[in-house]
Amino acid sequence: MAKQLMKGNEAIAEAAIRAGVEAYFGYPITPQTELLEYMSKRMPELGRVFLQAESEVAAINMVYGAACAGRRVMTSSSSPGISLMQEGLSYIAASHVPVVIVDVMRGGPGLGNIAPSQSDYFQMVKMAGHGDYKPIVLAPATVQEAVDLTALAFDLAERYRTIATVLLDGVLGQMMEPVELPAMRALPTTPPAWAITGAAGRAKNSVVPFRMQADDLEALNLELQRKIAEIARREVRFKEYLIDTTSGSTDKAELIVVAFGTAGRVALSAVKAARQKGICVGLHRPITLSPFPDERLSQLADEARGFLVVEMNAGQMLQDVKLSVGGQAPVRFYGRTGGQVPMPDDIALEIEKLDEMTGHPLDHKIEGPVALRPVDRPARRQETSRTSRN
Amino acid sequence: MIAVEPFTEQVVFQRPRAMTGAPTTYCPGCMHGVAHRLVAEAIDELGIRERAILVAPVGCSVFAYNYFDIDSVVAAHGRAPAMATGLKRVQPDKIVFTYQGDGDLASIGIAEILHAAGRGENLTVIFVNNAVYGMTGGQMAPTTLPGMKTTSSPLGRDTRTMGHPIKMCELLSQLDGAAFIARRSLHSPAEIRKAKKAIVQAFKTQIEGRGFSMVELLASCPTNWDMKPVDALKWIETHMVPIYPLGDYKTRVES
Numbered sequence: 001m002a003k004q005l006m007k008g009n010e011a012i013a014e015a016a017i018r019a020g021v022e023a024y025f026g027y028p029i030t031p032q033t034e035l036l037e038y039m040s041k042r043m044p045e046l047g048r049v050f051l052q053a054e055s056e057v058a059a060i061n062m063v064y065g066a067a068c069a070g071r072r073v074m075t076s077s078s079s080p081g082i083s084l085m086q087e088g089l090s091y092i093a094a095s096h097v098p099v100v101i102v103d104v105m106r107g108g109p110g111l112g113n114i115a116p117s118q119s120d121y122f123q124m125v126k127m128a129g130h131g132d133y134k135p136i137v138l139a140p141a142t143v144q145e146a147v148d149l150t151a152l153a154f155d156l157a158e159r160y161r162t163i164a165t166v167l168l169d170g171v172l173g174q175m176m177e178p179v180e181l182p183a184m185r186a187l188p189t190t191p192p193a194w195a196i197t198g199a200a201g202r203a204k205n206s207v208v209p210f211r212m213q214a215d216d217l218e219a220l221n222l223e224l225q226r227k228i229a230e231i232a233r234r235e236v237r238f239k240e241y242l243i244d245t246t247s248g249s250t251d252k253a254e255l256i257v258v259a260f261g262t263a264g265r266v267a268l269s270a271v272k273a274a275r276q277k278g279i280c281v282g283l284h285r286p287i288t289l290s291p292f293p294d295e296r297l298s299q300l301a302d303e304a305r306g307f308l309v310v311e312m313n314a315g316q317m318l319q320d321v322k323l324s325v326g327g328q329a330p331v332r333f334y335g336r337t338g339g340q341v342p343m344p345d346d347i348a349l350e351i352e353k354l355d356e357m358t359g360h361p362l363d364h365k366i367e368g369p370v371a372l373r374p375v376d377r378p379a380r381r382q383e384t385s386r387t388s389r390n
Numbered sequence: 391m392i393a394v395e396p397f398t399e400q401v402v403f404q405r406p407r408a409m410t411g412a413p414t415t416y417c418p419g420c421m422h423g424v425a426h427r428l429v430a431e432a433i434d435e436l437g438i439r440e441r442a443i444l445v446a447p448v449g450c451s452v453f454a455y456n457y458f459d460i461d462s463v464v465a466a467h468g469r470a471p472a473m474a475t476g477l478k479r480v481q482p483d484k485i486v487f488t489y490q491g492d493g494d495l496a497s498i499g500i501a502e503i504l505h506a507a508g509r510g511e512n513l514t515v516i517f518v519n520n521a522v523y524g525m526t527g528g529q530m531a532p533t534t535l536p537g538m539k540t541t542s543s544p545l546g547r548d549t550r551t552m553g554h555p556i557k558m559c560e561l562l563s564q565l566d567g568a569a570f571i572a573r574r575s576l577h578s579p580a581e582i583r584k585a586k587k588a589i590v591q592a593f594k595t596q597i598e599g600r601g602f603s604m605v606e607l608l609a610s611c612p613t614n615w616d617m618k619p620v621d622a623l624k625w626i627e628t629h630m631v632p633i634y635p636l637g638d639y640k641t642r643v644e645s
């Protein structure tokens with residue numbers, strides 16, 4: 001199929017339609033709104049359900065209802081709207097029903113701004129609502145990847161009867177890029193056996209997000225944990241650029257930059273530039289933030305001299321990288337907040353600082369987040385290791 | 391020879407098919423059981439058990455899914471109309487209803503109920519108004535009467551600081567999307583019979599695709615009102631009905 005130029009938000013909407021989404025419920029919020037607007041036109045054309053809800057609170061509960069009916073359903077929003085959905089997400093998790101959520105992150109906290117950010121990492125990966133569970137979180141770095149991961153999100157949500165989130169920032173939502181869209185899939189014809197479709201010719205079904213007895217609730221939790229463990233075993237995805245094929249050097253990276261989404265994309269430019277300067281650096285870009293590629297990072301840490309985490313937040317994924325690296329190598333951090341996108345030059349400078357560090361890795365256990373704008377700070381070792389080891 | 395008359399049995403009263411028969415968790419004198427039965431009878435009479443879907447609330451009737459022998463879900467506190475909207479929009483041939491208390495519907499969930507009615511969502515709402523938050527121990531609800539003592543208005547509801555009762559039938563009947571809005575009471579057998587008729591009419595409104603329908607049922611909560619069940623019923627009549635007048639607030643014939 002020929003490529004076409006599409007805006008991220010609209011491409012995700014079309015990808016969801018082609019993946020067979022049967023109902024969309026949402027509420028306008030920048031920088032996600034084009035997704036809702038696209039759905040408002042396309043879904044009725046196809047005889048599918050579109051409804052602009054009165055709030056994100058209502059939207060997520062409509063999604064919950066349609067998911068209980070065993071239908072392919074989604075919503076999309078941006079950070080403050082996702083905050084409002086947290087209770088509903090928790091109910092959905094407790095009920096083992098599949099839903100797809102798209103979060104086009106913007107700057108926070110509070111009303112923040114409408115500029116791109118990655119500061120919902122904690123909100124989606126760590127605590128999408130109260131209780132013990134984790135949704136699947138997929139983080140694209142290009143519009144094409146957003147299209148591909150949207151389709152994957154529906155598959156994973158249904159396979160594991162879980163929440164699957166596509167987590168991107170406003171840059172990707174708003175950016176136009178050429179994409180190849182997948183073919184239109186057929187809609188499922190019969191709902192799953194557990195679905196709430198009316199007790200016709202069978203015993204009644206119920207979907208209940210609570211268990212009054214501690215034994216029963218613990219059993220529900222254990223089932224969720226079993227599912228999360230299975231997902232962690234089978235669904236970890238990432239991309240790596242550890243060997244530079246353009247500069248002619250075939251050295252495997254000694255320094256590893258870890259970044260996801262747009263930050264990962266910018267970081268790749270910085271990595272390439274640093275390679276040109278002869279620094280042996282590579283990039284690990286997690287695609288699944290949940291499940292997190294912890295085993296792979298731990299493997300890399302066996303040989304790597306140091307890590308640099310780059311995020312458009314104050315250091316959220318950083319915690320997971322540190323846990324994965326487990327003190328085997330120093331982990332530096334460079335982040336921008338407020339809706340700022342890190343520049344390749346700034347990241348390159350941080351890579352150089354990482355490169356300058358010598359000695360035993362444990363002498364350089366850097367407690368992040370440390371970096372604001374690197375240009376504002378002297379790039380001396382004493383400065384960066386000031387909080388080492390305590 | 392002695393002629394033996396054949397012994398014939400006639401069933402005059404039995405559990406509705408739409409109920410499971412599970413013993414309920416309701417307190418003595420609670421009206422939720424009566425309200426459940428009326429709903430179940432209406433479902434049986436209309437022959438819709440196999441396509442009925444219950445959206446239970448958070449409140450004392452959170453267990454309703456256990457008592458109705460129909461497909462059921464439990465919504466988050468106040469969100470039953472949104473969840474019902476999701477269920478109904480993807481399967482418009484089903485008969486979807488919410489069953490909600492007054493804290494659930496008139497307080498935390500007031501946005502969801504207003505918008506479901508405003509959209510003319512083809513749903514039925516059974517709204518049980520007992521003037522308090524039953525499940526959490528009898529705190530003040532938006533429907534608590536002026537002067538009424540509750541566990542969070544120990545000196546009585548002072549309207550100057552705690553506001554006035556919110557009258558949902560009056561409010562929702564203003565919305566063009568609402569097709570059938572009625573208030574009934576459960577304080578006497580005669581009123582219970584009238585309540586049943588209204589519930590049947592509400593479901594018929596949905597079956598005929600005419601839009602949003604709601605029946606509010608005035609009900610007692612003897613435990614949290616600190617009254618004997620019979621006194622509580624009397625109190626509905628003397629204290630609640632004057633503030634929440636019974637009747638049909640909206641009956642729109644066309645869809």
Ligand SMILES: Cc1ncc(C[n+]2csc(CCOP(=O)(O)OP(=O)(O)O)c2C)c(N)n1
Pocket residue numbers: 448449450451467490491492493494495520522523524525526531
């Ligand atoms: C978000 C949230 N807030 C508060 C509660 C606690 N809560 C449970 S039931 C309830 C009130 C129920 O009262 P009502 O709707 O009047 O129903 P009743 O129990 O009287 O039948 C409250 C406040 C909750 N479960 N969820």
